[in-house]
Amino acid sequence: MTEVKKYFAVIGNPIHHSLSPQIHATFAKEAGLLIDYEAVLSPLDQFKQITEILISQKLSGANVTLPFKKEAYQLATTHSNHARIAEAVNTLEFRDDEIIGYNTDGIGLVRDLAQNIKINLTHKKILLIGAGGAAEGVIFSILEKKPIDLTLTNRTIEKLIAIKNRMHGYAQNLHVNLNMIEIAKIPHQYFDIIINATSSSLNEADLYIDNKVFHEKCLAYDMMYGKETPFIRQAKSQQAKTTDGIGMLVEQAAESFFIWHHIKPQTKSVIESLRTK
Ligand code: ATR
Numbered sequence: 001m002t003e004v005k006k007y008f009a010v011i012g013n014p015i016h017h018s019l020s021p022q023i024h025a026t027f028a029k030e031a032g033l034l035i036d037y038e039a040v041l042s043p044l045d046q047f048k049q050i051t052e053i054l055i056s057q058k059l060s061g062a063n064v065t066l067p068f069k070k071e072a073y074q075l076a077t078t079h080s081n082h083a084r085i086a087e088a089v090n091t092l093e094f095r096d097d098e099i100i101g102y103n104t105d106g107i108g109l110v111r112d113l114a115q116n117i118k119i120n121l122t123h124k125k126i127l128l129i130g131a132g133g134a135a136e137g138v139i140f141s142i143l144e145k146k147p148i149d150l151t152l153t154n155r156t157i158e159k160l161i162a163i164k165n166r167m168h169g170y171a172q173n174l175h176v177n178l179n180m181i182e183i184a185k186i187p188h189q190y191f192d193i194i195i196n197a198t199s200s201s202l203n204e205a206d207l208y209i210d211n212k213v214f215h216e217k218c219l220a221y222d223m224m225y226g227k228e229t230p231f232i233r234q235a236k237s238q239q240a241k242t243t244d245g246i247g248m249l250v251e252q253a254a255e256s257f258f259i260w261h262h263i264k265p266q267t268k269s270v271i272e273s274l275r276t277k
Contacts, residue, residue, distance in 0.1 A: 008037040008260065009054055011047065012065035015039045017226075019274060020063050023253045027265035047071045055094050061260045062092045063253070069103075069133055076101025085140045085170060088133055091256040102259055105134070106141025108252025109223070113193070116247045116271060119219060121145035125190060128152050129183075129207060129231075130197035131159035134223055138197065139167050149177035153186060155198075155207075188212035194235070196222045201229035214238035223248060247271050 010020040016039070024037040040062075042050040047068045054062060064072040072089035073079070080102040083089045089101035113119045124147045128135055131154035142150055150171070154160040164180045171178035181187075186209060194214070200207055201224045211234065214220060220235030223245040232242045250271045257265050 003034050005034045005036060006060045006260075007058060008035060008061050008063075009040045009059060010037070010063040010065060011040045011042050011050060011054075011068060013042055013044055013067065015041045015065070018065065019249065020065075020253060023250055023270055023274075024257060026270050027254065027257045027263075028261075030265060031261065031263045033261060033263070042068065048075055051075060051092070055099075059094055061094060061256070063256055064090050064092060066133075069137070073101055075099055082106055082140060086137045088137050090137070090252065091259055093259060102256070103137055104252040104255035104259070105137035105248070106139070107255045108248045108250075109138045109195075109221075110141045110145055111251040111255075112247035113221070115251075116268070117219070117243060119193065121147050121193070123148055124192040126150045127186065127191040127194045127213075128197055129195065129209075130154055130199075131156070131163045132197070132199065134199070135197035136163060138195075139163070140170055143167070143171050143174045143176050143178070146174060146176055149179055151179040151181055151186075151191070153181050153183050155183060157182065183208055184210075186210065186213045189215040189218075191218055193219050193221060194240075196220070196224070196229070196231045201231060204230055206230050206234075209234065211238050214240040216240060219243065221245075225249060246274050250274065 010018050018039050021037050021039050028035045069088040069090055073087055076089055076099045078100045083101045083103040086103045091102040091104050093100040122145055126147045160180050214235045216239040219241045221243050222229050222232050225244040225246040235242050250267045254265050254267050
């Protein structure tokens with residue numbers, strides 16, 4: 001029997017920089033699967049129409065990236081637990097008349113920390129900077145790992161309050177202290193892991209975190225990748241350990257791949273090859 005080629009896409013705006021086609025092609029090759037995975041640029045006001053065209057062209061699934069994760073959540077007819085809580089979707093599966101929405105970002109982050117960086121979040125003190133979609137997408141996955149506490153901070157206090165209020169009940173159910181703090185008041189040398197989930201690095205902006213927040217035993221994790229960010233430079237200057245978001249990118253892709261193909265791909269070599277590029 002000849003294998004039927006399946007079609008996938010990543011939809012975003014902009015999209016030319018996306019590494020997802022390359023990552024999924026590598027996973028598929030390793031798994032011996034025949035797939036076609038392309039990057040699709042959607043005009044900002046046409047995400048729904050573009051996705052519906054792709055569905056009519058028999059697409060099996062799609063990844064969704066900025067700025068459409070909320071719209072993908074709205075479009076999905078069924079949601080995974082993580083997608084429902086984040087109210088954002090980065091992976092769609094098209095099955096019969098159903099559009100199933102998943103969010104694999106948080107799983108990608110915690111798996112990168114656990115498997116690649118070998119850091120267990122349980123009993124750790126974690127600071128998450130940012131209150132946009134990127135932060136929202138990972139909070140529940142962090143809480144599930146039961147750190148001692150998770151502290152949220154953000155430039156804009158109103159957004160911080162809104163995200164804290166929304167996640168409060170989940171933290172309570174999981175018996176994790178969920179705190180919030182102004183950037184200027186972050187305690188010195190307290191946190192084990194400091195995660196930058198802001199988009200500040202896109203324009204090389206400083207986060208105005210006091211140098212003393214960092215220390216040599218903490219890990220500074222930037223969800224950004226591709227170039228060294230001001231956040232990573234600052235952490236390094238204080239002898240903190242650092243990592244970029246390449247591992248998270250590959251691990252979230254691996255989880256999407258698993259959802260679509262029921263095969264867990266090897267990620268280590270893919271991460272290494274993307275880092276050395
Ligand atoms: P995303 O979906 O990538 O998270 P977003 O929803 O626009 O995008 O959120 C961007 C995040 O980066 C926010 O937390 C934003 O802070 P504000 O809520 O104060 O806007 C943060 N951010 C962007 N540029 C920043 C900068 N120069 N300094 C500090 N925080 C910044």
